Amino acid sequence: MNMLEIKNLHARVEEKEILKGLNLTIKAGEVHAIMGPNGSGKSTLSKVLAGHPAYEVTEGTVNYEVNFMMKNLLELAPDERAKEGIFLAFQYPIEVPGVSNFTFLHTAFNSVLQHQGSEPMPEGEFREFLVQKLKLVSMKPEYLDRPVNTGFSGGEKKKNEILQMAVLSPRLALLDETDSGLDIDALRVVSDGVNKLRRKDNAIVMVTHYQRLLDYIKPDYVHVLLNGKIVETGDSSLALKLEDKGYDWLIN
Numbered sequence: 210m211n212m213l214e215i216k217n218l219h220a221r222v223e224e225k226e227i228l229k230g231l232n233l234t235i236k237a238g239e240v241h242a243i244m245g246p247n248g249s250g251k252s253t254l255s256k257v258l259a260g261h262p263a264y265e266v267t268e269g270t271v272n273y274e275v276n277f278m279m280k281n282l283l284e285l286a287p288d289e290r291a292k293e294g295i296f297l298a299f300q301y302p303i304e305v306p307g308v309s310n311f312t313f314l315h316t317a318f319n320s321v322l323q324h325q326g327s328e329p330m331p332e333g334e335f336r337e338f339l340v341q342k343l344k345l346v347s348m349k350p351e352y353l354d355r356p357v358n359t360g361f362s363g364g365e366k367k368k369n370e371i372l373q374m375a376v377l378s379p380r381l382a383l384l385d386e387t388d389s390g391l392d393i394d395a396l397r398v399v400s401d402g403v404n405k406l407r408r409k410d411n412a413i414v415m416v417t418h419y420q421r422l423l424d425y426i427k428p429d430y431v432h433v434l435l436n437g438k439i440v441e442t443g444d445s446s447l448a449l450k451l452e453d454k455g456y457d458w459l460i461n
């Protein structure tokens with residue numbers, strides 16, 4: 210059974226059509242890499258899937274498996290999508306000055322528990338649960354008590370996105386350029402973290418500009434998104450070919 214089926218997706222922002230008939234099918238257990246030139250619509254795709262209100266779907270369908278039934282994802286509000294296990298790690302993680310990282314994670318975690326009909330996890334227990342998750346991304350506990358992303362370095366923000374992913378344990382994780390701006394050590398930490406979060410029952414979609422990331426996280430499929438459509442799909446050898454030849458050979 211497919212986890213996500215995107216068919217002929219058209220979407221626009223500010224009256225400008227960005228996605229122009231995109232097709233993509235994802236099954237549980239798979240890792241997909243999406244590559245493509247700047248401005249081709251990669252972040253737009255992630256935001257449309259997460260339900261960002263600025264992006265309007267004008268054509269096509271997106272179905273997502275919930276309890277063995279395909280549901281129209283586009284009818285779900287953004288928070289419902291999150292509760293159904295869709296997670297977006299932002300290309301540019303936002304700073305939330307007034308809210309501690311701990312409170313943010315605890316609130317998000319408990320709202321998923323509540324959605325599943327479980328009791329919320331008390332603060333003390335959650336803090337213990339977080340210890341293991343912090344290790345996964347080599348973050349010190351002191352980051353929990355700082356405001357979300359505020360004053361974090363680029364690398365720390367990206368690690369914090371993976372921490373959120375580790376805590377929420379999404380079924381479908383969309384990682385938008387989580388590797389960009391990372392030095393080689395941070396890249397290793399982030400990719401080790403993602404690799405440890407790979408499971409048979411979840412799927413990961415990684416947007417990346419760099420073949421380098423795919424040395425660490427082996428994708429099952431590599432797609433090229435060009436001018437609002439997926440124009441080529443292959444295995445990791447496609448990423449090597451793109452590194453060598455660029456995108457020109459795909460533009461006709």
Ligand code: ADP
Nearest residue numbers: 222223227246247248249250251252253254263
């Ligand atoms: P990518 O992530 O592949 O670099 P994006 O999805 O961010 O591309 O952007 C695709 C196109 O949509 C770009 O031309 C960008 O300028 C435009 N775009 C994205 N978001 C907005 C917005 N909020 N308002 C206007 N144009 C936008």
Ligand code: MG
Nearest residue numbers: 246247248252
């Ligand atoms: Mg870009």
Ligand code: MG
Nearest residue numbers: 251252253300
């Ligand atoms: Mg982008």
